Amino acid sequence: INLITARDIEKLNTSQHDNEFDLEKRLNNLVGNEEAKEFLRNQYKLIRVKEKRKKLGLSTDINRYMNIIFTGEIGTGKKTVLNIFSEILYGMGIVKAKNIVEINKDEAIDCINNNTSFQEVLNKQIGKVIYIDGSEFLLRPYSNKIIKDLIKFMDKNSNNSVLTLSGREEDIRKLMYLNPELNYRFSAMLNFKDYSKDDLINMALGILEDKGYILDEASINELRNTIDELYNNKNLTLKNALMVKQYLDILIREQSIRICDIRINNKEMNVIKTEDLIKSREKFILKNIYN
Secondary structure: OOOOOHHHHHHOOOOHHHHHOOHHHHHHOOOOOHHHHHHHHHHHHHHHHHHHHHHOOOOOOOOOOOOEEEEEOOOOOHHHHHHHHHHHHHHOOOOOOOOOEEOOHHHHHHHHHOOOOHHHHHHOOOOOEEEEOOHHHHHOHHHHHHHHHHHHHHHHOOOOOEEEEEEOHHHHHHHHHHOHHHHHOOOEEEEEOOOOHHHHHHHHHHHHHHOOOEEOHHHHHHHHHHHHHHHHOOOEOOOHHHHHHHHHHHHHHHHHHHHOOOOOOOOHHHEEOHHHHHHHHHHHHHHHEOO
16 A cells, blocks of 8 residues: 555656756855765655655655754854755755754753743744754753753754754764764764865955956966965864855955046956965965964
């Protein structure tokens, strides 16, 4: 009675939102993160099959929980990937918000200090993909009540909300080991590795291209040299994507200052020169160096 034939699958129509969502197009904009891309592809397939089972009148209790654990350093693309996952869920009509909502761990700590329920904070975000970074705080002795509130929330809203905890891998694994009931309610754990040097170069070039800036061959080589120097500098306070994004912010500022008082055409307005890159590198290192 539970046999699904190829003809059954062909008869099923996905939702209008689902037809409009192009996952591969979104993934093409992701630099690196190959494991995260495969995770998103698999989650998309899992959700689509779950929807097809629902339309066929079959049980959908399998894989009840969609909650996820992310581990990795800051700036490795965790929130970017989670936003794509939220778009998938929104497109399938599972959550009501396209973008994720972030709950600061301090909100949980305030609930403890004020003797209020963390569930009240969570209930305001029903129907959304919720992201809690720095989840290592749940290892502290006073966090037992918070963990209980998280479990209650996930059980009550497993069909319309997704909770994502994020933190350092070693601490998160310890948290899950000590709290098997919490661990049970997370279907997957995904570790985000640091970007490679080539990933960061491609990221920088992609961001500049998207913003309409133009680099000649000399400027591209200087950009590569800059990212290489920043990548190998172990005394910088920013790493990964945050390093690239702040450097580019400084670069665009320097380029704007250079062209402000000169007469140029529209094309020249977007030209990045090697001098812009060199000045920006010096200012970025001066700001972020830690001895």
